[in-house]
Amino acid sequence: xQEIDKSISIDGRDIQLKTGLFAPQAGGSxxxxxxxxxxxxxxxxxxxxxxxxxxxxxxxxxxxxxAAGRIPGGFLRREGRPPERATLTSRLIDRPMRPLFxxxxxxxxxxxxTTLSMDEDVPPDVLAATGASIxxxxxxxxxxxxxAAVRVGLVGDDFIINPTYQEIESGELxxxxxxxxxxxxxxxxxxxxxxxxxxxxAIDFGYEVVRDLIQAQLDLVEELGLERxxxxxxxxxxxLETFLSDRATADIKxxxxxxxxxxxxxxxxxxxxxxxxxxEVAAKDESDPVRAAIDSSSKALGKSFKRLTKKLMRSQILExxxxxxxxxxxxxxxxxxxxxxxxxxxxxxxxxxxxxTQVLSVTTLxxxxxxxxxxxxxxxxxxxxxxxxxxxxxxxGETRPMRSPGRRExxxxxxxxxxxxxxxxxxxxxxxxxxxxxxxxxxxxxTSMGSVCGSTLSLxxxxxxxxxxxxxxAMGLIREGDEVRILSDIQGIEDFLGDxxxxxxxxxxxxxxxxxxxxxxxxxxxxxxxxxxxxxxARLHILEKMLGExxxxxxxxxxxxxxLLTMQVKPDQIGMVIGPGGKQIKAITEATGAKVDIEDxxxxxxxxxxxxxxxxxxxMIEGITHIPEAxxxxxxxxxRVIPIGAFVEIMPGKEGMIHISQLADYRVNKVEDEVNVEDxxxxxxxxxxxxxxxNLTRLGIHPDEAEKAKxxxxxx
Numbered sequence: 001x002q003e004i005d006k007s008i009s010i011d012g013r014d015i016q017l018k019t020g021l022f023a024p025q026a027g028g029s030x031x032x033x034x035x036x037x038x039x040x041x042x043x044x045x046x047x048x049x050x051x052x053x054x055x056x057x058x059x060x061x062x063x064x065x066x067a068a069g070r071i072p073g074g075f076l077r078r079e080g081r082p083p084e085r086a087t088l089t090s091r092l093i094d095r096p097m098r099p100l101f102x103x104x105x106x107x108x109x110x111x112x113x114t115t116l117s118m119d120e121d122v123p124p125d126v127l128a129a130t131g132a133s134i135x136x137x138x139x140x141x142x143x144x145x146x147x148a149a150v151r152v153g154l155v156g157d158d159f160i161i162n163p164t165y166q167e168i169e170s171g172e173l174x175x176x177x178x179x180x181x182x183x184x185x186x187x188x189x190x191x192x193x194x195x196x197x198x199x200x201x202a203i204d205f206g207y208e209v210v211r212d213l214i215q216a217q218l219d220l221v222e223e224l225g226l227e228r229x230x231x232x233x234x235x236x237x238x239x240l241e242t243f244l245s246d247r248a249t250a251d252i253k254x255x256x257x258x259x260x261x262x263x264x265x266x267x268x269x270x271x272x273x274x275x276x277x278x279x280e281v282a283a284k285d286e287s288d289p290v291r292a293a294i295d296s297s298s299k300a301l302g303k304s305f306k307r308l309t310k311k312l313m314r315s316q317i318l319e320x321x322x323x324x325x326x327x328x329x330x331x332x333x334x335x336x337x338x339x340x341x342x343x344x345x346x347x348x349x350x351x352x353x354x355x356x357t358q359v360l361s362v363t364t365l366x367x368x369x370x371x372x373x374x375x376x377x378x379x380x381x382x383x384x385x386x387x388x389x390x391x392x393x394x395x396x397g398e399t400r401p402m403r404s405p406g407r408r409e410x411x412x413x414x415x416x417x418x419x420x421x422x423x424x425x426x427x428x429x430x431x432x433x434x435x436x437x438x439x440x441x442x443x444x445x446x447t448s449m450g451s452v453c454g455s456t457l458s459l460x461x462x463x464x465x466x467x468x469x470x471x472x473x474a475m476g477l478i479r480e481g482d483e484v485r486i487l488s489d490i491q492g493i494e495d496f497l498g499d500x501x502x503x504x505x506x507x508x509x510x511x512x513x514x515x516x517x518x519x520x521x522x523x524x525x526x527x528x529x530x531x532x533x534x535x536x537x538a539r540l541h542i543l544e545k546m547l548g549e550x551x552x553x554x555x556x557x558x559x560x561x562x563x564l565l566t567m568q569v570k571p572d573q574i575g576m577v578i579g580p581g582g583k584q585i586k587a588i589t590e591a592t593g594a595k596v597d598i599e600d601x602x603x604x605x606x607x608x609x610x611x612x613x614x615x616x617x618x619x620m621i622e623g624i625t626h627i628p629e630a631x632x633x634x635x636x637x638x639x640r641v642i643p644i645g646a647f648v649e650i651m652p653g654k655e656g657m658i659h660i661s662q663l664a665d666y667r668v669n670k671v672e673d674e675v676n677v678e679d680x681x682x683x684x685x686x687x688x689x690x691x692x693x694x695n696l697t698r699l700g701i702h703p704d705e706a707e708k709a710k711x712x713x714x715x716x
Contacts (some may be wrong), residue, residue, distance in 0.1 A: 028138025041131030148213030182522030201286030258328025348462025472505030656694030
């Protein structure tokens with residue numbers, strides 16, 4: 001392929017495309033860059049494997065630390081398991097790309113995006129997503145694109161396209177919108193409680209730029225002289241579809257209209273219908289076309305039965321406005337909430353149930369040393385709020401090996417984390433590191449939004465002073481031609497057989513997180529707008545139920561949570577607190593049992609199960625960093641006696657000397673006649689000499705000064 005350089009100007013910032021230079025054996029490749037951030041994206045197609053009955057698309061996003069001029073840590077000094085943000089970027093590319101491939105493709109398709117260079121301004125994720133579309137076009141793989149993605153920020157009153165990391169951090173919105181020629185196909189957003197209308201306008205603003213990037217891709221394809229492939233869709237023998245429609249339509253409709261049944265009962269009845277049909281077909285002559293269709297593929301009957309069930313469920317919603325559980329389109333399932341469901345050793349719990357979906361969220365409060373260190377390309381070296389999501393097989397009544405968290409678990413945890421971050425207290429007000437784990441105990445639609453609701457309850461139960469409670473709802477869509485129905489609080493079958501999963505989370509003041517995924521090739525803005533606005537009453541209804549269980553954060557944290565004290569020392573005193581080889585800080589820990597964490601700016605956080613121990617450690621640090629001044633009065637303890645005077649510890653780790661002539665207002669012949677080791681004495685700083693030595697006296701101490709010193713030392 002010929003080498004071509006192309007530049008696209010987007011809102012005053014250039015995106016450069018370079019083709020034909022890298023990865024010549026890949027099906028298609030492009031180096032897409034902006035500023036000093038450059039991502040190589042490739043797309044390759046290979047022959048399908050035997051027995052595959054789905055679209056085998058694999059998307060991988062890879063980070064190389066050399067892109068930022070760094071060498072990986074650890075023993076091996078090379079990249080290993082992808083960091084969490086790399087997994088999230090892989091999902092960000094996959095989600096808008098997958099619906100645009102013809103679903104009948106059975107060849108393996110792999111998209112690999114590798115960040116080769118990265119600056120501290122331009123995030124690579126939206127570049128990688130747009131580059132994926134370009135690479136697929138260059139590989140001439142059947143594709144209902146192009147697709148492009150942009151990030152939208154809100155700084156002040158202005159929307160900006162592809163903001164820098166700093167603009168994202170200081171702004172009120174971090175929204176990624178991806179689209180195709182048919183409309184918006186994916187949204188991912190975090191917001192600081194923005195009104196619905198502001199978010200709608202941001203999506204619309206971003207999609208206008210997406211259309212410009214789509215046109216630029218079409219221009220590139222034309223410039224390279226490439227043709228869009230037009231592979232015919234495999235022809236399906238209609239005999240099986242016709243037979244199923246005649247034989248099973250009435251039975252399936254009857255099951256779908258039994259609104260008082262459970263999910264498992266409905267599934268069992270549908271399986272029984274399918275099994276009866278399988279027996280009936282098996283009894284047919286081998287020359288029968290229906291029997292031949294099933295014999296040709298072991299999965300033919302199941303796939304055709306699913307298509308018929310999908311068609312009938314959707315038509316019931318479109319024509320009758322009734323869902324499979326009898327709810328109206330905007331009706332929410334029954335909700336129950338509980339807090340404090342585990343023993344107090346657990347710092348906070350929230351149990352949230354919506355219909356058959358049940359999530360247990362557990363909050364743990366930790367010390368600053370528990371923050372997660374981030375070893376990836378992005379700015380920011382630690383996380384102090386962690387949200388983890390688990391989805392065990394029993395939650396859907398299945399069995400499978402328990403593995404480490406997959407992309408789905410990572411993605412759902414990140415969504416709940418993003419939804420709650422805007423309402424968390426500042427580190428100054430609440431210096432704990434917070435970890436929330438959401439255990440999905442039962443799943444029948446939108447466990448991620450169940451995690452948001454359960455986690456809000458759990459945080460409040462743990463005594464975390466969140467600004468406002470957050471709730472969330474998942475919206476669905478059924479679309480046939482011009483007929484569109486939006487569903488509130490979708491359950492599993494509606495997600496599985498529907499066209500959209502749109503998760504909306506927020507407070508009663510506004511939206512904190514969005515996540516939109518499509519199974520069709522795009523939606524117009526008016527449908528997106530309607531879904532966002534319909535989600536608000538759903539969220540507020542759920543929020544009302546949550547507040548009925550716990551209406552505000554508890555005033556005290558768990559007795560088993562660490563007690564934290566924060567104090568400030570001068571940055572040049574950090575070494576004094578730590579001591580040579582950590583000697584001083586170890587001594588504090590051994591003496592008090594408290595844990596001490598020190599930030600580079602001099603912020604010291606002391607944690608202990610017993611608040612008295614934390615205060616004891618604080619006093620020791622104050623003593624280490626205290627700078628005595630002439631005239632200060634202390635209640636000290638004699639540590640050593642020498643012929644010419646006595647050494648007195650006036651603060652922990654800080655000593656001065658009383659000369660024998662300053663022990664009394666009369667002649668003292670022997671130091672031991674006045675003071676001995678372990679005696680508590682009132683002393684005053686007489687002077688600090690040019691070598692920093694503290695000279696003390698027992699003379700000239702006013703009674704008021706003596707009283708204050710005794711009070712400070714806790715001496716009666």
